[in-house]
Amino acid sequence: MQTMNIYDIAAEAKTSISTVSRVLNNKGNVNPEIRQRVEEVLKKYDYKPSAIARGMVSKTMKSIAILTVDVRVTHYARMVYVIEQIFSNEGYNVTVCNTGGSISECGRYFEILSEKQVDGIVLIGSVFNELIHYPEMTARIKGIPVVVANGQVKQPDFYSVMVDDMKGIRSVVDYLYEKGHRDLLYLYDLETESSRAKCQGFLEAMKLHDIAGAEKNVVHCRYGLEGGLEAAEEICQLGIPFTGIVCGEDITAIGVMKGLKKKGFRVPEDIAVTGCNNSPDSLICEPELTTLDNKPELLGDMCAQLLKDVLEGRKALSNVAIQPELMIRGTTQ
Amino acid sequence: MQTMNIYDIAAEAKTSISTVSRVLNNKGNVNPEIRQRVEEVLKKYDYKPSAIARGMVSKTMKSIAILTVDVRVTHYARMVYVIEQIFSNEGYNVTVCNTGGSISECGRYFEILSEKQVDGIVLIGSVFNELIHYPEMTARIKGIPVVVANGQVKQPDFYSVMVDDMKGIRSVVDYLYEKGHRDLLYLYDLETESSRAKCQGFLEAMKLHDIAGAEKNVVHCRYGLEGGLEAAEEICQLGIPFTGIVCGEDITAIGVMKGLKKKGFRVPEDIAVTGCNNSPDSLICEPELTTLDNKPELLGDMCAQLLKDVLEGRKALSNVAIQPELMIRGTTQ
DNA sequence: TTGAAAGCGGTACCAC
DNA sequence: GTGGTACCGCTTTCAA
Numbered sequence: 224m225q226t227m228n229i230y231d232i233a234a235e236a237k238t239s240i241s242t243v244s245r246v247l248n249n250k251g252n253v254n255p256e257i258r259q260r261v262e263e264v265l266k267k268y269d270y271k272p273s274a275i276a277r278g279m280v281s282k283t284m285k286s287i288a289i290l291t292v293d294v295r296v297t298h299y300a301r302m303v304y305v306i307e308q309i310f311s312n313e314g315y316n317v318t319v320c321n322t323g324g325s326i327s328e329c330g331r332y333f334e335i336l337s338e339k340q341v342d343g344i345v346l347i348g349s350v351f352n353e354l355i356h357y358p359e360m361t362a363r364i365k366g367i368p369v370v371v372a373n374g375q376v377k378q379p380d381f382y383s384v385m386v387d388d389m390k391g392i393r394s395v396v397d398y399l400y401e402k403g404h405r406d407l408l409y410l411y412d413l414e415t416e417s418s419r420a421k422c423q424g425f426l427e428a429m430k431l432h433d434i435a436g437a438e439k440n441v442v443h444c445r446y447g448l449e450g451g452l453e454a455a456e457e458i459c460q461l462g463i464p465f466t467g468i469v470c471g472e473d474i475t476a477i478g479v480m481k482g483l484k485k486k487g488f489r490v491p492e493d494i495a496v497t498g499c500n501n502s503p504d505s506l507i508c509e510p511e512l513t514t515l516d517n518k519p520e521l522l523g524d525m526c527a528q529l530l531k532d533v534l535e536g537r538k539a540l541s542n543v544a545i546q547p548e549l550m551i552r553g554t555t556q
Numbered sequence: 557m558q559t560m561n562i563y564d565i566a567a568e569a570k571t572s573i574s575t576v577s578r579v580l581n582n583k584g585n586v587n588p589e590i591r592q593r594v595e596e597v598l599k600k601y602d603y604k605p606s607a608i609a610r611g612m613v614s615k616t617m618k619s620i621a622i623l624t625v626d627v628r629v630t631h632y633a634r635m636v637y638v639i640e641q642i643f644s645n646e647g648y649n650v651t652v653c654n655t656g657g658s659i660s661e662c663g664r665y666f667e668i669l670s671e672k673q674v675d676g677i678v679l680i681g682s683v684f685n686e687l688i689h690y691p692e693m694t695a696r697i698k699g700i701p702v703v704v705a706n707g708q709v710k711q712p713d714f715y716s717v718m719v720d721d722m723k724g725i726r727s728v729v730d731y732l733y734e735k736g737h738r739d740l741l742y743l744y745d746l747e748t749e750s751s752r753a754k755c756q757g758f759l760e761a762m763k764l765h766d767i768a769g770a771e772k773n774v775v776h777c778r779y780g781l782e783g784g785l786e787a788a789e790e791i792c793q794l795g796i797p798f799t800g801i802v803c804g805e806d807i808t809a810i811g812v813m814k815g816l817k818k819k820g821f822r823v824p825e826d827i828a829v830t831g832c833n834n835s836p837d838s839l840i841c842e843p844e845l846t847t848l849d850n851k852p853e854l855l856g857d858m859c860a861q862l863l864k865d866v867l868e869g870r871k872a873l874s875n876v877a878i879q880p881e882l883m884i885r886g887t888t889q
Numbered sequence: 890t891t892g893a894a895a896g897c898g899g900t901a902c903c904a905c
Numbered sequence: 906g907t908g909g910t911a912c913c914g915c916t917t918t919c920a921a
Contacts, residue, residue: 277916
């Protein structure tokens, strides 16, 4: 049994394809008797209309794409998950693209996605801010609505949901200040808009607390556990003139903590450590990590809703920024 | 400027759509002069052929789907990543579906995917073994090749790449035995084919070492950190008649370890703990977790290659099973 | 209420 | 080499 098309169904039900189409989509009036006949044939062959043929006329396959640096990063996966659930519920399918942070990879995806006429795109990660410098890339998806999660690309059809990273880190510093910490180090790894905002939040908070010279206390290291370990090494060479280390990422914070412990320092007794992301990792390490929850699920949800609004013609420009929330755990006291 | 189609291009280049199609696909011979003309028009309008229209005749949109319980689980995300990279390199796009482990969700996805005529499907996770009991579900994707990662569904068009979980756990027990352990507990959480194989591996290994009554030492707990903590509680109530705990999942192992430490037990001095998956988590916890590396990247790679083989008409039935490898770390001695 | 027919934007076959 | 044309499988308009 070859796979049936609408003509076969019409023939077997002794009617026209127009009528079959009508019962298929519940559109227009159909004589109950004929409808009955058609439905029987439909069932008999377990007929499924071709989404491709349908897409040919409707100009949409009901699909969206998510571009992310790497789904293996839990923080991104959490957003991908939420967005996928929301859109799959509406009959969309969600294609996932790992760009590795490379703009040219991103461009390659844009090309394919535009040929496949996806309905919308979600860009996860503030790396995609760079796109603003590559109009020849964004030109490839002209007309396709794009939602950037925690990033802004000021171009037509680009929308954003922001996370207030700056304020978030400020609240971390405020908290540490309250706890009596004055000598804080800020450790960042990735160099994205988001990490810059965090860094700025650190500096602003220090200034607000009248702590001078905080600029010297901003240090860069490689991303990840290894990066954190290396950073701990360096920090120890400075003789640890700090009572607290504020990190831009949980995993780096965890690495730093491991490194410090290896060197004989106690966390939090000798030195406090904080991370950012409220990742599952932060509950695995010991002590559990005080971290900034930037609510990836909420972010993903808001991105999905915003994109849906745009696709369905609503003009709901979400301007609210997500406010991270401090999760106080064992690495600070 | 409306988006151009092949007719517009042909008109502007003063030729026929056939010729445009030829230069587009580099098929057949085209007079260099005309080709030149066509290419100019193509460039001028930055023309992109519609993949949907193309799909209409070729019956494929060059897309595959990956079904997984939950991409937020790093172990799955690692496979998704690898498969996505391989297929996107070939011009495919990869849609990701989170079934939450529910067969009916899986069925819903099958329906959509079959309407969209994906070229192939990868099922990640041995939960999908259940499908064998739901022929009405698999009927929905009749004709679409499916590769199951570490699972087997004996039906036409279903292919498998297996991981030898049983042997893997056997090697864990062997190692612990060598280290002098005789009283081992096996802790499992999920109830999948894979977890059953692991459990069987445990029992077989114990039998091979002439340790009787191992069946009583198989305990179930909830999945995850919490589950592990609860399990530790229970185990402590047994008075810990064990010197080692073999776990089916890293995260559960980590939970158990945390729980035991809270109760004053030392790992590995008082009790050894092992996990399974060689997840990043296993490097975060302290001490670092001895764990079975079941090589998700390799598994993903092999699934992708197998699917490609099938799609491209090669009959490369991969029968080799992946052999997990023991990563010895700090939780055993 | 129904059906014929015109697209949708390509591919591929077949004359010329 | 080139162009006409018949599909691919639907939706939609328009007469009947």
